[in-house]
Amino acid sequence: MRPEPLRPHDPARLGSYELVGRLGEGGMGTVYLARTAAGAQVAVKVVRADLSPDDEFRRRFRSEVARARQVPPFCTAEVLDADPDAEHPYLVVEYVDGPTLAQVVDDRGPLTAANLHSVAIGVATALTAIHGAGVIHRDLKPRNVLLAPGTPKVIDFGIARAVGGTATGNTAPEFMMGTVAYMAPERFGDAEVPLTAAADIFAWGGVVMYAGTGRTPFGGDSPLATAGRILTQQPDLSGLGGPLRELVSYALSKDPADRPSARELLDMLVAGPSRPAATAAALAGQPDLRAAANQAQSVTGLLTAPAPGEPPTPEGPTVPVSAVPGMVEPDQERRGRRWFLPAAIALLVMAVIAGTMMLVFGSPADQVAGPGTTVPATVSPLPPAGPLLLADDLDRNRLWLAKTEPDGKSSCVFTGGELHVRIDGKPLYKCRGPQDTLPDDLSIDVGVRLVSDGACAAIWYHFKLPRGGHLVRVCQDNVFVGTHQSAEVSVTRTLPLDNPIQVGGPPVRIGLHVAGDVVTVSRDGVALGEAPLGDAEITGNRVLLGVFLDRDTPDSGSAEVAFDHIEVREPGRPGPR
Template sequence: MSMPLRPGDPARLGRYELVGRLGEGGMGTVYLGRDSDGGRLVAIKMVRPEFAHEAEFRGRFRSEVNRAKQVPPFSTAEVLDADPDHEPPYLVVEYVDGPSLAVEVREQGPLSGAALQGVAVGIATALTAIHGAEVIHRDLKPGNVLFARGGIKVIDFGIARAFEATSQHTRTDQMVGTVSYMAPERFDPVNGRPVTPAADIFAWGAVVVFAATGRGPFAADSAAGTAMRILTSEPDLAGVPESLRRAVEWALARDPEARPTARELLDLLLAGESPRPAVVTATSAATEIAPVPVKAKRGRTVAVLATAVAVLAATGIGLANRSLPGGSRAATGAPSPSSAAASGEPTSGSAASGRPAPKPSARSLSPLEKLQAIRNGKRKTLIHSVQLDKDLAMESHYTEIEAGDGTGKKSEFALIPAGVDFLFKSLAVSTPDRPVCLGVRLTEESAKLIQSECFAGPGTRFELIPAEKKDDQGRPAYYIYNDSSGYLLWDGDAFYVQEVGDGDPIYTFSFVDRGPLPSPSVS
């Protein structure tokens, strides 16, 4: 239900007429709007002026909106439009006419049975879609989970990064997010690990506890007390049914690397207490693991998730006993990706401690599973320039990056996930006390690719954007992009970074597996 507009509220934003207020938060105001092109009702988030005046924020806002548009709208509020250059900037998403999980629990009490299971599966499905598009939600909480006709919808995903990464107004005690649902690593943004999808998995566990009990798993009398319990105490799971307890324990592991991925979580929820082993086929591996071109990504992911509609229908998971406004009822839980049989990787069970069971090791990894392990920082790789037919090489005595022939350790790197971006760590030049990564050096003439300390900063974080064509060995190829400077290119003498305007860059890169690392690359 919307509230009336207040004096001083705009009457229009772009082509949208504003007809009411839906809410207000620290980052902006959310309005109910009507699209003048067709009369469709939409939700519009207008950014607060103090953020709007930051040029860096606008650039990141644009980037995050583009990523969020790649998320298939099975269990999420679809991102429809945005104008980062408007005064002030705004974002347009699908309007979901249904109560939030926070309101539902407050007014009707905690959920149980099929309704609770449907919420758990619906949110896990949404996170699988969101993470599959290389987006991190960053602010998953009961207020961002809506009961819609047809299932669960998760809103406000992905855009928080634009605020969190740029705002001079966001201090360490004013991080984007709600304390009760923040993962432990979120409380140490300077010395801690970068935010990864594992933070959303922790939030999933906390939200499910709230749905089942009406309180968070680390509830205290103050935000500071809650944060301390998250950092030092075990979660209070009293009232969480046994059917969900093991999944919740696994999701709330203090170590982010010990938590499941969204897909593993979904497999466990759909398989129950004894998930069956995965049956890996070439088709399933290619569907679930292979990166896809930007232009085709949305359609491919939609097709993958569509295959799961029958899976949830067969489980009987639903929200049949929960009434929605106007007398309608929430239908079955949101569609989910296919379970272990089509996951493309072994299913991790959950031990009593909440830790994943060991994965079978008898089967060798497929090329696409190796690529996934490379992107997760588990295997060594060459960074292969497809057009040059050369590999990036780093010599200890030379700061600029060379084009090598792929022989020797000088061309071996490890990818370090940094949120949805990556750092590229040299395995030739790095030492235990001085890790060395690829970085960008800005000069008046150019932005060269050089050696740099491995810290997650604007000059060391790179995005992998899937290209349309693969390399000559059939490996997926990517454009390598730095938010601050542009695409990785070659000028005949050296690698450099530069924006390319409206056209596609010339140079793409693929990742050639060079075997497992002795330990994970993130240290």
């Protein structure tokens, strides 16, 4: 971004940073180019002076700092420092030396085909990481896309919200946050309707359209006219050709349930069977962009095609195209597109890495509805597991991510080749995990170790914010199978362990095989029992890991468990082992 000179009223210093120019200005404050004591260039965002005394704006600024820290730096400006409690609160991020997409298009005109595909991949990569960190950006537009060397970066989380948080539509004109031309239809509706990550996908479609043609798909002669066209008309995609036109059309669907997720979008951009030439051209000579896309994808996504003469990337196994939601093999007949997204706008919340959202549903005494029915471990033999959907060794940041809450009392950390989850003074905690939308029927296999007395390892499946999902708690003497919805944990079946799990001992392999309305639980490959899924209205499709305080143990207030290597597979068909 090209800096402008400082204005007379601008401060000369903030903390240890010397301000040398202006990079931009928005509703919450001004972004300055600054120098550190060592002479390095950084960008410093400062809250407006008239807003600094306002507790609500300080709260929002603290929230922005927290969200910015959650997002991986390969797709945005890395957070270097922050002081939300200063007289003039500020956030320091790396200075990205590159123009905005808006500047490039305004100065030079629409992008060429290869450059356009590169930008489409780069922004989809950023959204995959942003949504994976539990954030909805809400103001994606060409001015917030920096064409940095290596890979585009999405910036400015000033009006972003956490996925599943309190983000809502913006009905009141005076509270119309964002840029109208890139706002999804649901943002003009009921202010109480939760906003979802699908709104960012709609904005992606508008950004790509603008980058490729120099105009927006719903352009009107006023913001009101543009909003009317977004609500009532189909996008004008004239001038946009090639393989991107179809993806942009999907992204601009009126119903958020019809749009792909960021991960699905990225998968189709880099590995769609009809797009090998466009992908090769977009990634040619751009190893940073290819690496960023691979990092944003999980093992459930298709990896980017290697450059000529380059060996395939070792970042996890490649899965068949047919295993990716919304994609089909080249020789398969298209029978319609399946996005695995819910249909109801009001209930649609694209849940992402769970630890970002740490939900605490009441006190331990309020959470557990009872021990359920104890049953003997007499069940049918376990069916074979099918093709791999996702896998993670849980020894480093990959699908599951490390996180420590500001109070230090809840954390997910990698140590000793395991993912350790700890709580102190709280009843439960979930780790930030993949946002993959998985099928209803699946098999989960994960190593579990109880590190402290009173700790239960928790495995959620069919999970979705804010409703919750099915829950299996692995405790020292029992495995509790049931549901976790809103403020209530119910137990439908208690499976006693003849051989209790040794606290501090070696890990055990816990398996969950979900087929129809029954889940079969196993330990080290031996079935413990079956449990009905029940009649609860559970519509999610995510798998989460975490810790739960054992209600039947004297209340120590703290608990710790560890997980190692998790695999999620389709059930019922033999798969690779």
